[in-house]
Every structure is written in C-alpha cells, then in structure tokens.
Amino acid sequence: MSQRADLPAPADWTPTRREGLARLERFRPAMGGRYASSRNHDGGPSARGNVSTLSPWVRRRLVGEAELVAAAVADHGASAAEKFVQEVFWRSYWKGWLEMRPGVWRAYRDGLSADRAALGEDRRLARRVAEAEEGRTGLDCFDAWATELVETGYLHNHARMWFASIWIFTLRLPWRLGADFFLRHLIDGDPASNTLGWRWVAGLHTQGKAYVAQAWNIAKFTGGRFRPDPRDLAENAEPLPWDAPPPPLPLAPAPPLDPSAPTALLITEEDCLPETLGIEARGLALSRLRAAATLQITAARSDAAVGPLVEAFDRGALEDAARRAEAAGAPVVERLSAVAPEDLARWAARAGATQIVTAWVPVGPVRDWLEAARPALGDVRVAMVRRQWDDAVWPHATAGFFRVKKEIPALLRALT
Ligand SMILES: Cc1cc2nc3c(=O)[nH]c(=O)nc-3n(C[C@H](O)[C@H](O)[C@H](O)COP(=O)(O)OP(=O)(O)OC[C@H]3O[C@@H](n4cnc5c(N)ncnc54)[C@H](O)[C@@H]3O)c2cc1C
Incomplete structure (x- = not known):
C-alpha cells in the first residue's frame, strides 16, 4: 500500500528514549484539563495534539509510567491531571489483570x-x-x-x-x-x-x-x-456469550538475583531501560556482567506477518537500549534477532554465565518464548527483576478498574 498524503510518515516514530522524553515534554502542557475535555476526539492522523501518542515508548518502557504521571501532577496538580493519570493506570491495570490470569x-x-x-x-x-x-x-x-x-x-x-x-x-x-x-x-x-x-x-x-x-x-x-x-451499524447488539474469567492467581514472586553468580544481561522489547533496572542495588554492577544482549523476537506476536513499522520500532528501541546499557558500563551488547532458544543457550554458555538477568517479562509472546527456551537453557537460571511500579500496582488488579482507581492517591505518593 502506498503512503497517503494525510498520514504522518513512519519516520515520526523515532524509537529512542530521547524522542520519547521530548514528546513527553511537548505534551506536558496538555496533560491537565485540556486532556480531560478533548481526549475522546479523534481529529484524524494529522490532528493528534489532544493525546500524547506516547504509547509505543511507554509500551517498551523507553518512557516509564512514573515519569508520565509525575510530569502531569507536577504541572497541573493531582485534580486537573486526574484523567491523564487514570489512563496511565489503565495500562498497569490491564498488565496486572493478565499477569494474574495467564490462562x-x-x-x-x-x-x-x-x-x-x-x-x-x-x-x-x-x-x-x-x-x-x-x-x-x-x-x-x-x-x-x-x-x-x-x-x-x-x-x-x-x-x-x-x-x-x-x-x-x-x-x-x-x-x-x-x-x-x-x-x-x-x-x-x-x-x-x-x-x-x-x-x-x-x-x-x-x-x-x-x-x-x-x-x-x-x-x-x-x-x-x-x-x-x-x-x-449493529447499534443494538448484545454482548458475546459470557465466559467467566478464572479467579486471579497470586502474583508469582520475582526469582531472586544471585549477585555472586556469573551473569549475563538480556534486554527484551518489554523493558528497554536496562540502566534503571536496579541490579546494581542488588549487588551486581553492570561492569561485572559476563555478557549482555538484546533479544528481538517481534515475529512471536503472531503466526501471521507482523507489520514492518512494528518490527522497525522494536529493532530501534532495542538498539537504543543497547547503546545506553553500554554507556552505563555494560559489556558490548550482542544483538540476538530471530534466534532459536538454542542460540540463547549458546550465548549464555559462551559467556560462561549460569544466570541470565532480565527485566520482568509479563504474560505475552516474549514470556511464551522464554518459557519454551527453558529446557534449552538447562542449568542457566533466569532472574527476572520486577519494577517497583508493577509491584505496587499489579496486586490491585484483582477485579474491576475501580480497585486500582481508589488506590491512585496512595500509589502516587509512594511511586512519584
Ligand atoms: C480494542 C483496543 C485495543 C487496544 N490496544 C492497545 C495496545 O495494544 N497497546 C496499548 O498500549 N494500548 C492499547 N489500547 C489502549 C489505548 O487505546 C492506547 O493506550 C492509547 O490510545 C494510546 O495512545 P496515546 O499514547 O496517545 O494515549 P494517551 O491518551 O496520551 O494516554 C497516555 C498513556 O496512557 C496509557 N493509556 C491510555 N489509554 C489507555 C487505555 N484505554 N488502556 C490502557 N492504557 C491506556 C498509554 O500507555 C498511553 O500512552 C487499546 C484500546 C482498545 C479499545
């Protein structure tokens, strides 16, 4: 399909933390009352000023949820920023809800x-x-x-x-x-x-x-x-037949990180901010890592072909994460792309690593891929580090959004 003139060029999606933060800065003045009153309007692809269009960056944690809500509250106050803040919490609500219901x-x-x-x-x-x-x-x-x-x-x-x-x-x-x-x-x-x-x-x-x-x-x-x-339009349609979702399972505890084990860092599309993961606080300096790699498995999203814009954003975001990790002291980051689980195991073995550390990989295709890779990894253990934001918000996603919503003031105090 050819690019239509009224659509923004794909180049608008620059997959770097720098661009995500620049967008956040540009959108800050609009995060208050203006967002609340205009966010539901869809003026078309060339009129997106009423929403942030930050979701590709937030989804990969190139920009964190805490950064978004802190900016909104600092500039507009909790009351005027309420709607924007709630929308960010909807994202975390869905993540937590699915995390507790992998079925x-x-x-x-x-x-x-x-x-x-x-x-x-x-x-x-x-x-x-x-x-x-x-x-x-x-x-x-x-x-x-x-x-x-x-x-x-x-x-x-x-x-x-x-x-x-x-x-x-x-x-x-x-x-x-x-x-x-x-x-x-x-x-x-x-x-x-x-x-x-x-x-x-x-x-x-x-x-x-x-x-x-x-x-x-x-x-x-x-x-x-x-x-x-x-x-x-079927304006009077009935909901699809109800199939009650399973009750929430307890959140799986994050496997402990052994700071003395020879360790390799793995960066996935689920979290492209390795330098703030906090592994140093757990006694493991980035400079002591045996190896580091990005893992790009965009195709795991579906059995059918994934769009080129998605693939390009994943590739660029991981590249950006690799550069920042290296700048923060990690070893040269290898780029693993479209690999088989055995390749991941070989990479860990080459580095002499008995532990892979990675940011928490939530329920979804990347988790499925890692689970399928476990047999190939043999004795190499995977330590996933969960961020404070997820630890604080996800446990409230047991039922409807209202349970998260009523916790927002306390969560804002604790997390921003
Ligand atoms: C059928 C359907 C499918 C969706 N699929 C996705 C998806 O694959 N990925 C995705 O990130 N969002 C999805 N959403 C939620 C929402 O549409 C997008 O997050 C939002 O449109 C992103 O645009 P924005 O960054 O300009 O949002 P803004 O309005 O600027 O909101 C700021 C941030 O809050 C979060 N957010 C806002 N609204 C929602 C919401 N309703 N649910 C969850 N988080 C929200 C996003 O991280 C967003 O970047 C879906 C919604 C529907 C109804």
Missing part, C-alpha cells in the same frame, strides 16, 4: 489458532476477514481506520473502540482475529491492553457490558469526518 492469554492464543484454522475451511469468512483488514468493507469509517492502522501503526483510543465494536458486532467476525490484526500492526501492540481491550469491547470483561458503537457518537467525536448511517 486468559493462553485461551486467546489457542482460540486464535482455532479461528485461523477455521479460515482455511471457510472461504467466505476468509474473504470477509481479508476485506476488513484491507479496508474494503464499504463502511467508510471502518475502512479508513483499517488503512490508517496498517500505514501509520497507530489508532486513536476511540477509533480502536469503534473499530473493534464494528468488527465484532456489525461485521460479526471472530474477535480474536481482530485482536491479532491490531497486535500485528499497532506499534504500541501490547498483549494485555490489546487482548483485554478487545475482550472489554466484546462484553467478555464485565458481564453484560459490551461497547457497541453508535453512528451519532462516531460523527460527533470525529468532528463529522465520518457520518455513518445508523442502519449500517
């Missing part, structure tokens, strides 16, 4: 494989899915969002809700295939926010409550760019 992720992956197999046997369904992904359904707004997603790697939050709702209720396509389409093309594609965002729209997160897109709402919040005919 929901597994069920999504298994169901997705079954959905994909069904496509092989139902040519009409396969054609309808292809039309939806290629923006050829004939529904203007939906087709424009499909194109925008593939060509820019980003969609406004409201557009994500409308798109998912139309996919599920109007086009009646399997929700997991839609979630997979997002995960393959959103530069901020995140196993928790995305899977659970789709489940929330479908009515699978809160019993009896689905998000059903309305024509008036699309016309209002797109400033009239789109005016769908209400008769073309």
